[in-house]
Amino acid sequence: MLKKQLTIKIVLFLVLTDILETFTHLCFKKSALTGSGFNAQSFAGIFEFLSLVFSSPFVWLGLLTVLSIFIIWSSILSKIDLSVAVPIASFSYILVPLASIVYFHERISMLRWLGIFFILIGVIFVSLSSAEKESSLR
Numbered sequence: 001m002l003k004k005q006l007t008i009k010i011v012l013f014l015v016l017t018d019i020l021e022t023f024t025h026l027c028f029k030k031s032a033l034t035g036s037g038f039n040a041q042s043f044a045g046i047f048e049f050l051s052l053v054f055s056s057p058f059v060w061l062g063l064l065t066v067l068s069i070f071i072i073w074s075s076i077l078s079k080i081d082l083s084v085a086v087p088i089a090s091f092s093y094i095l096v097p098l099a100s101i102v103y104f105h106e107r108i109s110m111l112r113w114l115g116i117f118f119i120l121i122g123v124i125f126v127s128l129s130s131a132e133k134e135s136s137l138r
Contacts, residue, residue: 004080006088013076014089020069022095026103027062034058087126093119 034056053059076085094116100106 006080006084010076010079011088013072014085015091017069017072017076017089018092018095020065020072021089021092022099024062024065024069025092025096026099027058027065029100029104031056031059031062084126087123090119090123 031053034052073085097106097108097112097116101108
């Protein structure tokens with residue numbers, strides 16, 4: 001079995017996927033806002049909402065970004081363990097709220113920021129444990 005090492009290049013690609021994932025969420029939110037008068041009480045209302053959303057260039061840009069993430073992610077997973085990649089690629093948990101504040105003027109509660117902080121602490125622990133695992137294999 002090949003020894004899978006976490007390199008700077010892989011970390012940079014993981015960061016890129018986080019940035020692209022954040023951009024994807026922004027695109028989908030922007031496209032959803034085009035159909036903000038959504039009426040879920042009838043099939044006609046649902047169809048009208050979907051028509052508005054899928055006519056937005058933002059939904060298509062978001063889908064194109066998802067495809068890009070898939071390609072990069074597949075490459076990353078061929079190089080490192082999934083259990084290492086996923087936690088490191090969790091920085092979108094902080095990027096999405098920050099982007100939501102900037103672009104949509106959303107308010108993020110202190111409790112949510114506390115939850116994000118704990119997620120990031122977990123990411124650090126997982127990253128340290130993967131570095132410890134790699135050093136014990138040498």
